[in-house]
Amino acid sequence: MLSKRIIPCLDVDRGRVVKGTNFQDLRDAGDPVEVARRYEADGADELVFLDISASHEGRDILVEVVKRVAEQVFMPLTVGGGIRTLEDVTRLIQAGAEKVSINSAAVTDPGLVSAVAKRFGCCATVVNIDPKRVRKPDGSVIWEVHTQGGRKPTGLNALDWAIEVERLGAGEIILTSMDADGTRAGYDVEMTKAVAKRVNVPVVASGGAGNPGHLLAVFRDTKASAALAASIFHYGEFPVPVTKRFLADHGICIRI
């Protein structure tokens, strides 16, 4: 049976993992290779690297980081953050990323999603969707897609946009609630449920995980194929094996 995936997300800035990582036995908690290795040993199912460096120099460093990680860690790796062109994607795939995740550029240049899917296959093409609850003038509430870390509204309804990115060739959607992100109060289950019901590709729930119960809720109540989380793993409160054991004990199909 296909297991639900548990995916730690690492923020990378100029080649270093930023935000805390609480692995006791790491020589250097900022080195992406060491952190990735540690997550591999912990049985994480995949890794997501999110590049938060703004500069071109930072992007060159990222390609090197991906290369080093892919050479030493034998698990799937998705890389996202600031991808604008097919050239960006090509460099990351050639460096060893399995999948690339396109966020803002999918909105401004939807043709990029199709181009990536055509060149590298839909299995390598991931689109990030970052919705936020917005009340419209008529009083209705929609999940509006935002870009640039939730700062810029796009006017797109997440439910429609999810269908559109699937049509464009995305083979997976990382769905990050801008309302829940950083709160550690749980995923936006209602939104994840609504989006995952609309599409036929895997949906990765993201934003808001604070404890293993939050992962359980999103797997139990939605069709999400995977759950992405950062702080609960990084700070060592609920390491990957503890989280996985909890989910398995509660009847979720998990690779232990």
Added chain:
Amino acid sequence: MSGKRLVIVDYGMGNLRSVQKAFESQGHAAEVSSSPAQVASASHLVLPGVGAFQDAIANLRASGLAEPVLEHLRAERPFLGICLGLQLLFERGHEDGTHEGLGFIAGEVVRFAKQPELIVPHMGWNTVEHGPAAQQPGSLMGSVKPGEYFYFVHSYLAKPTDPSVVSLVCDYGGPFTAAISRGNCHATQFHPEKSQGAGAALLNAFAKLG
């Protein structure tokens, strides 16, 4: 042919470094090569690949690699196809039209049949069980523990005409071919190079064949 020489065929379909590194992590030297002569000299040949069937078979033919790959297969030297490298062994692929494959194994490559609730691509870790071809003594795929997890990512699957070539079976909306084996020719739909310890063990066992 003198001694062991493990060659990974580079025909422009994806990054092959992780396959190479996975072999190296198990103590086996592995060359990545796009040269027909080098491919022809391999004792152990690995055909990986991600992307579209059509591009893959076109690249393989255009680069002059299809012939040495087929020659290796016909000579029954150890061969391992991975993902698209499994699909290319078949007669035909039905991805964006119908395209001829290498035709070494009889059968077709088709998309997962549309079913309500079935999410495609099949992406993630799934368990495998032994098929008929894993039952033979000393079988490579027989060394895989039933119930072991491997990493899959694909929308198309292989349907062999002769079910006795199936060495591993996976279940996703029904049973499908996770690996085939015939003589020294083996191929997996999953990615051993992305399957942590279980995958490394399989690559190690392959490199030790023959």
